[in-house]
Amino acid sequence: MDALFVLIGISLLVAIAFLAGFLWAVRTKQFDDDFTPSVRMLFDDEPDHKEDQ
Amino acid sequence: MRNATDTHTSNCYHCGDKCVDELVVFDERNFCCNGCKSVYELLKSCEMESYYKYAETPGIKKLKSTPKSAFAYLDNQSIVEQLVSFSSPDVQKITFRLPAIHCASCIWLIEHFHKLVDGVLSSRVNFIKREASFTYNPQVLSLRTLVEQLATIGYEPDLKFDQTQRKSGHKVRRTLIYQIGVAGFCFGNIMLLSFPEYLGDSLSLDGNYRAFFGYMNFSLALPVLFFSAKDYLLSAWRAVVHRKINMDVPISMGILALFLRSTFEIFVESGGGYMDSLAALVFFLLIGKWIQQKSYDSLSFERDYKSYFPISVQRIEGDEESAVGIEEVEVGDRINIRSGELIPFDGALVSGDARIDYSFVTGESSPVRIAKGEKVFAGGRQTGSMISLEVEKKVNQSYLTSLWNESEGESEKGDLETFADRVGEKFTWAIVAIASTAALFWLIVNPSIALNALSAVLIVACPCALALSFPFAFGNANRLMGRKGLYLKNGKALGAMSEITDIVFDKTGTLTRKGQVDIDYIGRDLTQREVDMIQNITSQSGHPLSRYISAHLKASSKVSFEDFIEFSGKGIEATYEGDTYQIGSATFVGHDEEVNRDGKSRVYIAVNGDVLGVFTVAKSYHENLSESINSLKDGYNLYLVSGDNDNERQKMTELFGNSENLFFNKLPHEKEEIVESLGKDGKNVAMIGDGLNDAAALKAAHFGISVADDVFRFSPASDAILSSDSFPRIHQFFAYARSVKRLVQWSFVFSFLYNGIGLVFAVSGNLTPVVAAILMPVSSITVVGFVTIGSRFLFSKYFNEKSVNAKTDKYQFVD
Numbered sequence: 001m002d003a004l005f006v007l008i009g010i011s012l013l014v015a016i017a018f019l020a021g022f023l024w025a026v027r028t029k030q031f032d033d034d035f036t037p038s039v040r041m042l043f044d045d046e047p048d049h050k051e052d053q
Numbered sequence: 054m055r056n057a058t059d060t061h062t063s064n065c066y067h068c069g070d071k072c073v074d075e076l077v078v079f080d081e082r083n084f085c086c087n088g089c090k091s092v093y094e095l096l097k098s099c100e101m102e103s104y105y106k107y108a109e110t111p112g113i114k115k116l117k118s119t120p121k122s123a124f125a126y127l128d129n130q131s132i133v134e135q136l137v138s139f140s141s142p143d144v145q146k147i148t149f150r151l152p153a154i155h156c157a158s159c160i161w162l163i164e165h166f167h168k169l170v171d172g173v174l175s176s177r178v179n180f181i182k183r184e185a186s187f188t189y190n191p192q193v194l195s196l197r198t199l200v201e202q203l204a205t206i207g208y209e210p211d212l213k214f215d216q217t218q219r220k221s222g223h224k225v226r227r228t229l230i231y232q233i234g235v236a237g238f239c240f241g242n243i244m245l246l247s248f249p250e251y252l253g254d255s256l257s258l259d260g261n262y263r264a265f266f267g268y269m270n271f272s273l274a275l276p277v278l279f280f281s282a283k284d285y286l287l288s289a290w291r292a293v294v295h296r297k298i299n300m301d302v303p304i305s306m307g308i309l310a311l312f313l314r315s316t317f318e319i320f321v322e323s324g325g326g327y328m329d330s331l332a333a334l335v336f337f338l339l340i341g342k343w344i345q346q347k348s349y350d351s352l353s354f355e356r357d358y359k360s361y362f363p364i365s366v367q368r369i370e371g372d373e374e375s376a377v378g379i380e381e382v383e384v385g386d387r388i389n390i391r392s393g394e395l396i397p398f399d400g401a402l403v404s405g406d407a408r409i410d411y412s413f414v415t416g417e418s419s420p421v422r423i424a425k426g427e428k429v430f431a432g433g434r435q436t437g438s439m440i441s442l443e444v445e446k447k448v449n450q451s452y453l454t455s456l457w458n459e460s461e462g463e464s465e466k467g468d469l470e471t472f473a474d475r476v477g478e479k480f481t482w483a484i485v486a487i488a489s490t491a492a493l494f495w496l497i498v499n500p501s502i503a504l505n506a507l508s509a510v511l512i513v514a515c516p517c518a519l520a521l522s523f524p525f526a527f528g529n530a531n532r533l534m535g536r537k538g539l540y541l542k543n544g545k546a547l548g549a550m551s552e553i554t555d556i557v558f559d560k561t562g563t564l565t566r567k568g569q570v571d572i573d574y575i576g577r578d579l580t581q582r583e584v585d586m587i588q589n590i591t592s593q594s595g596h597p598l599s600r601y602i603s604a605h606l607k608a609s610s611k612v613s614f615e616d617f618i619e620f621s622g623k624g625i626e627a628t629y630e631g632d633t634y635q636i637g638s639a640t641f642v643g644h645d646e647e648v649n650r651d652g653k654s655r656v657y658i659a660v661n662g663d664v665l666g667v668f669t670v671a672k673s674y675h676e677n678l679s680e681s682i683n684s685l686k687d688g689y690n691l692y693l694v695s696g697d698n699d700n701e702r703q704k705m706t707e708l709f710g711n712s713e714n715l716f717f718n719k720l721p722h723e724k725e726e727i728v729e730s731l732g733k734d735g736k737n738v739a740m741i742g743d744g745l746n747d748a749a750a751l752k753a754a755h756f757g758i759s760v761a762d763d764v765f766r767f768s769p770a771s772d773a774i775l776s777s778d779s780f781p782r783i784h785q786f787f788a789y790a791r792s793v794k795r796l797v798q799w800s801f802v803f804s805f806l807y808n809g810i811g812l813v814f815a816v817s818g819n820l821t822p823v824v825a826a827i828l829m830p831v832s833s834i835t836v837v838g839f840v841t842i843g844s845r846f847l848f849s850k851y852f853n854e855k856s857v858n859a860k861t862d863k864y865q866f867v868d
Contacts, residue, residue, distance in 0.1 A: 011245075015241070016238075019235070022238075026227055026230050034181075036178055036181070039107075040164070044103070
């Protein structure tokens with residue numbers, strides 16, 4: 001049954017990793033604007049013609 | 054306005070307006086003006102036609118072109134440094150407000166700006182805030198050129214004085230998101246670790262495990278208490294220190310009782326504790342708070358004169374003029390104000406033809422003429438040609454600014470006065486009474502469980518459901534009202550709105566529509582030729598009445614006159630093919646002066662000395678105004694406080710039904726005093742106004758609504774911004790706010806019911822963790838569901854959603 005201590009420890013570490021991911025996402029401003037990215041992803045990629053000239 | 058009766062009613066490919074006055078055909082596409090065409094041409098030359106792909110007719114019609122010199126001040130390096138957020142020799146970063154952003158195409162264009170302009174490294178749009186950040190190379194591209202290029206394609210940045218002073222403003226919102234994240238993390242893990250405890254003795258839990266789970270729960274609860282719940286505890290503490298009670302007090306009592314009781318159980322009795330309920334409570338509360346706060350980021354409710362004044366002015370230095378920041382201007386300096394520019398100082402006119410449009414200060418849009426040497430006040434806009442002023446007061450001491458600063462200090466709306474907090478106060482006393490009675494009872498009967506009973510009562514009585522019903526009901530109602538054009542600052546504002554007993558209206562710009570007039574013609578019928586002549590004559594004059602008339606009439610041809618003289622303040626005389634046309638005041642055309650009491654302006658028309666008739670120009674009131682006012686009459690005391698003279702007193706008396714509550718000729722501070730004195734009589738006053746002259750009154754009122762033509766442009770600080778188009782719905786908004794308050798009161802019944810059930814468990818000493826863990830979420834979810842569905846139902850009832858056509862607003866909000 002002692003395995004339970006280890007398992008709980010591991011599960012907590014995994015959860016902390018997710019929390020850290022969330023905090024990182026907030027810190028990198030990903031939660032500042034929750035609308036524009038949803039539009040931005042629909043834009044088609046276009047070749048940059050300036051470089052061709 | 055007349056509808057276009059022309060045969061060509063095609064829409065502009067660029068901006069979507071009807072091509073009424075002009076039709077420019079280019080590239081087999083229709084454009085309403087050359088401005089639109091040239092933007093299309095520019096984008097096409099850069100292979101950026103995708104702009105027209107993501108939204109139909111995304112363009113912005115430029116009503117007036119900004120003169121090249123308008124952004125000259127951006128050549129001044131000290132001003133540039135105040136504006137940019139980052140600067141190095143090769144890279145500068147800046148964030149602008151671009152109020153014109155309104156669709157997906159706008160995002161595309163701004164974010165592909167580097168294709169259009171050399172030197173732009175990258176650009177990023179925040180659609181909700183109507184902001185864009187640019188990174189550019191200052192050696193290739195100056196800030197001035199960047200701004201000019203943006204203006205060329207129709208996205209002129211809103212550069213105002215406050216931009217030089219504002220720095221980071223995102224902190225608060227992010228803290229809340231962190232708090233929610235941490236609370237959610239702890240809540241999930243504590244639930245998992247508490248699960249064995251729910252099953253009770255059936256799972257014969259080894260003492261070791263029990264203690265281990267307990268310690269884990271305890272350590273996970275610490276960040277919840279000290280980080281996530283921090284704001285509730287601090288707010289409650291502050292309130293108690295000030296000998297007041299707000300909604301956070303009973304919540305904090307519950308949180309602390311949960312934490313202390315659980316800590317005691319874990320460490321002394323090696324029991325499970327209620328840490329799961331604690332974490333869930335905080336988590337739900339924070340979500341409620343988030344919903345309530347998540348209102349309109351793009352609208353600013355805290356704006357003051359700083360976001361209205363320009364960044365710089367042209368100061369005269371010897372024979373030359375140079376752009377300087379407005380804070381650097383000293384008393385005695387001379388400045389030049391060009392046509393269309395805003396005056397940021399109080400000063401005296403030195404030279405030039407001053408016609409000052411004080412519409413933003415007073416709501417009155419006819420320009421005021423100022424004679425040489427007379428005072429000009431800050432906040433006006435010059436409509437004539439260039440004038441020179443001598444500055445008499447620095448920017449932070451002008452009449453307008455001082456008015457603002459005065460009201461800033463004194464009328465801080467006490468947070469404790471809100472509806473939620475008053476309920477919280479009653480609630481707290483009830484809890485204290487029940488808890489102490491229970492504790493006393495058990496002290497006499499069985500002292501050993503007295504402390505248990507006390508803490509159990511405090512835990513169960515924690516007004517979780519109650520605290521959630523406010524933010525969810527108000528937050529949801531807020532969003533729904535936003536769809537109809539009333540944007541509330543936050544949930545608390547709705548609470549204030551629901552309590553209103555008296556409503557004070559401003560007249561000009563609030564009851565009337567800004568810049569719109571009703572024009573009537575009385576007299577002999579005009580022939581088409583005469584209409585053509587009148588339209589052509591008036592279109593060449595800058596006088597506001599002429600402009601209204603020329604916009605009202607439809608001419609079939611353009612005419613150039615042989616003779617055209619404008620007699621300033623009197624009228625215009627023009628000759629064409631031997632006929633002399635006179636347009637102007639009664640004395641000018643030789644007609645008897647009529648005494649007018651109806652507040653209408655009259656413009657007489659005469660041909661070769663014969664008076665044909667008269668145009669009457671009256672301020673245009675909102676449609677269905679009397680209907681809205683009549684609906685508000687039952688239930689509210691209505692007042693009118695106007696800065697104008699009383700020549701429309703009769704009309705207003707008819708509208709409001711009595712004349713006692715009508716005040717005319719009121720100065721800004723007198724408006725504020727009227728609102729304040731009503732407030733002192735115990736009334737909850739709503740002030741509805743539009744101009745800076747109402748700013749002080751808006752702040753003094755219990756609930757201030759500022760009416761704006763374009764909600765993204767400047768409007769004075771207030772609790773709510775009402776789109777001018779939605780003014781006729783004003784009575785529906787107030788009725789809805791009241792009904793939402795009643796809905797919340799009904800939700801209390803549920804909340805009390807659950808608390809009652811919980812109390813039975815608590816007082817009898819049977820509050821096990823599993824009971825607490827079930828009772829709390831169930832009560833929260835039912836209450837939240839009840840108010841969310843209820844507020845939606847009431848919305849469709851009050852706004853009759855099916856019959857009202859959904860307004861196709863160019864500036865849509867995202868829910």
